[in-house]
């Protein structure tokens with residue numbers, strides 16, 4: 387034990403300089419009267435367990451010495467023996483330096499063979515764990531987007547689809563997944579009551595067992611994009627369906643990948659940008675204002691706050707006959723093609739499976755709204771159906787939110803017993819490493835996750851002149 391009393395403030399010095407220090411002393415004394423009442427400095431853990439305070443001060447003081455202090459973070463700590471009485475305001479190294487003993491009430495937690503002190507933390511998936519004063523880790527109990535037991539239960543069960551871990555989802559809570567990865571508001575009652583268009587299935591209409599837009603219209607069906615942590619599926623699904631439809635309808639003379647960012651940043655009336663939006667608003671904007679291509683106005687996923695939306699960098703003006711022209715250059719300064727693409731008003735399809743199929747086969751991919759449940763995030767392959775693997779867990783593990791996607795085709799898988807499982811092929815907007823190259827298959831004909839409840843088709847606004855002009859562009863470019 388090493389006690390050094392020599393370096394304590396001599397009381398003579400205190401008396402001599404008292405008048406100069408009056409203010410300081412008063413403050414310290416007033417703090418001192420509260421000393422025993424003050425909440426212990428070390429509650430919640432010694433925040434600087436390796437700091438050398440008493441040692442740097444030059445030593446420890448006997449008895450009670452109210453000036454035997456050292457600045458400690460945003461307050462002060464003491465090196466007098468009195469501090470030991472309340473164990474409230476001693477400096478972190480008081481016990482070791484002044485008494486040569488282990489500090490009391492400091493939890494030491496173990497993790498991977500390392501020692502951590504009270505108050506130190508680490509992150510376990512989506513939960514923060516803190517070393518408690520009892521020496522035990524105390525972890526938050528949030529439901530995570532990636533739960534290994536959910537993945538295992540899906541893969542062990544006979545659900546018809548496989549689950550996988552996704553590093554981009556690991557560490558997020560389920561609530562964050564619902565809040566940042568979806569982003570389509572349920573259509574209002576008026577919109578939901580929109581008249582359904584009758585496709586008019588003739589008796590002679592034969593629908594194949596399998597159909598894939600990408601095979602019927604090669605080069606005209608666009609690859610799935612990644613919305614990142616931006617709840618704007620309203621903009622992604624709308625832009626994707628419009629892109630495919632314009633490419634198909636123009637017979638490949640134009641194959642624009644339309645810009646979701648143009649919608650997110652500029653279609654802001656009654657829209658929430660990366661905090662969710664409405665597809666009817668998105669279609670209104672595409673029809674009345676139009677958008678440029680993704681290459682012209684590239685997507686910029688939010689970095690800091692997931693709900694941030696960049697300033698609108700593209701406007702258009704009317705050039706007659708309902709057509710519009712951009713009034714600004716492309717935000718991407720390497721791109722000079724700021725053509726504005728527009729759509730006609732969208733139309734709602736019936737929820738009849740066959741009519742949706744006929745529409746896709748005749749005119750191209752459609753937009754669909756769906757409810758996304760907790761297990762959908764870990765979908766890897768197969769024919770998705772919402773499972774019961776989380777049913778026995780507390781309610782915070784079972785959540786859902788509204789999303790929108792693009793249906794591009796359908797098919798049927800034969801089971802061993804001769805029955806078959808029908809599915810839709812749909813494109814998501816969670817990047818190409820998710821699901822089956824960014825696509826997923828989902829049960830068809832049973833309104834799984836309400837995917838058949840609200841389905842939308844649309845026409846691009848294309849004239850013969852467009853086809854000629856754009857054809858010319860392509861032609862010229864080839865010879866540059």
Ligand SMILES: *[C@@H]1O[C@H](CO)[C@@H](O)[C@H](O)[C@H]1NC(C)=O
Nearest residue numbers: 467470471473485487489490
């Ligand atoms: C100070 O506290 C420690 C730990 O609680 C105790 O072992 C020790 O006897 C105390 N010393 C004095 C001088 O009060």
Ligand SMILES: *[C@@H]1O[C@H](CO)[C@@H](O)[C@H](O)[C@H]1NC(C)=O
Nearest residue numbers: 532533534537551552553556
């Ligand atoms: C998922 O991947 C992350 C890293 O990408 C890894 O840290 C984590 O342990 C994995 N989780 C499961 C359940 O496999």
